[in-house]
Amino acid sequence: MRHPVSPPVPELVAAVRRALDGGPAVVPLPRVTRGPLPAGTALVVRTSGSTGTPREVALSADALRSSATATHERLGGPGRWVLTLPPTHVAGLQVLVRAVLAGAPPVAAPDARFTPDGLADLLEPALHGAGGAPVYLSLVPTQLHRVVAAASDGEGRPLRTLAGCAAVLVGGAATSPALLARARDAGVRVVTTYGMSETAGGCVYDGLPLRDVRVRLASPDPSEPPVARAGSGAGGDRVGVIELGGPTLAAGYVGDAAASDAAFRTDHRTGERWFRTSDLGRLGPDGALAVLGRADDVVVTGGENVAPAAVEALLGELLGGEACVVGVPDREWGQALVAVVAATSPSATGGRGLEPLGDARLARVRAAVATRLGPPSAPRRVYRVPALPLRGPGKVDRRGVVDLVREHESHD
Structure with a gap:
């Protein structure tokens, strides 16, 4: 240690x-x-x-x-x-x-x-x-x-x-x-x-x-x-x-x-x-x-300001694990709200990289977030990952999360 x-x-x-x-x-x-x-x-x-x-x-x-x-x-x-x-x-x-x-x-x-x-x-x-x-x-x-x-x-x-x-x-x-x-x-x-x-x-x-x-x-x-x-x-x-x-x-x-x-x-x-x-x-x-x-973590998506912390807390409640919500460049929205959630157990993702939520579960999560925090706070995409990238002790590397998402989506 x-x-x-x-x-x-x-x-x-x-x-x-x-x-x-x-x-x-x-x-x-x-x-x-x-x-x-x-x-x-x-x-x-x-x-x-x-x-x-x-x-x-x-x-x-x-x-x-x-x-x-x-x-x-x-x-x-x-x-x-x-x-x-x-x-x-x-x-x-x-x-x-x-x-x-x-x-x-x-x-x-x-x-x-x-x-x-x-x-x-x-x-x-x-x-x-x-x-x-x-x-x-x-x-x-x-x-x-x-x-x-x-x-x-x-x-x-x-x-x-x-x-x-x-x-x-x-x-x-x-x-x-x-x-x-x-x-x-x-x-x-x-x-x-x-x-x-x-x-x-x-x-x-x-x-x-x-x-x-x-x-x-x-x-x-x-x-x-x-x-x-x-x-x-x-x-x-x-x-x-x-x-x-x-x-x-x-x-x-x-x-x-x-x-x-x-x-x-x-x-x-x-x-x-x-x-x-x-x-x-x-x-x-x-x-x-x-x-x-x-x-400076506030994401502007479709002209609306979204504070990631509230969305992350709710996603942790809905999905378990630690969540990071970031803005990813998007032609339609300016920034698309994307969430990456660390699996409760590393085995839950099979040890692989980003895994998207299935369409049905994503729809339920988006609906729950929209109801609690408003439609702009509903993430467009949600991924599970074995662990979030860190910088320093316990601090999530948001730039690293953005890079993970962009790299993953560039290969889709």
Whole structure:
């Protein structure tokens, strides 16, 4: 489960401990930018590059401590952390930070490849040797999907073992409601998280911000006042760009002052510093944040705007598995809405590439989506695939999905 180019976990843990105490910054991957680090930098973490060239984010010891302490408070107290994510990404590194602050070394495996059986082998001794302390871990949705799928194939030990954990943080990408329901029905205490490298990892748990974290929805025009703010009682049906504030914010991007100034801004009306994400969201009456997907993922088909996240969640409910909805160039529609759904079990597709749904089933799926979300949201075509292409830990590569569809359809 260890990233092949990362330092050994014990070395990283020791480096994280020194950095939190004011020592040299931890840089788990070779630098891709030049220039000095901002004063007080404890960790330099590389973004996943969803907008192009990866950036390096500078996080202070205070930001890391604030995030880890608020996480422990939300979960019910410090515990034993199990590392299942690459310790070169912020989610994996935060497992190490939490472990250091909890005073218990993280449980990690030397194997770089995640498998459900490997997870069970890792968790069982951790659960038995915790001495009553809670056991926590972080997963990405793809990992949770594989554990649930293994149970569907008759390998129930990984899911049963996962249910023994006090909390299983799941983040890094959207998790389908159907997958969450199946995991929770099996007794897994799933906590969904939302955040990014620029916020020291997850800072919104189950839709609610951690202590001292601020959430608001902003107008697409950054110069206009915010649309709504968590805790204000406003929100309802209004949709806006998600902005996050509080003590977990990064200092900025290393060696890219222009990008830092564009993303991290101080509100002249309140003096508060905010990070402007690329995601759209909605705030409920209780202040819970619903993430609707990236603003630049919106597909314009036949002149109508379709947000893929809502369609993906419904397809997960209807078909099972993880769905990715993309726009594919089309002469009639401009962009045709196409869905690719990972099979619940790899054997369900026979191990082949894209397999289209049969006409009758496609018609039923389209009708169900049109009824729930409106006709423009009904995908023109739906394919099953053994697994979706990924970039970074658990993040679906949408460009890769588009390429898969175009390559498949060019041969039809």
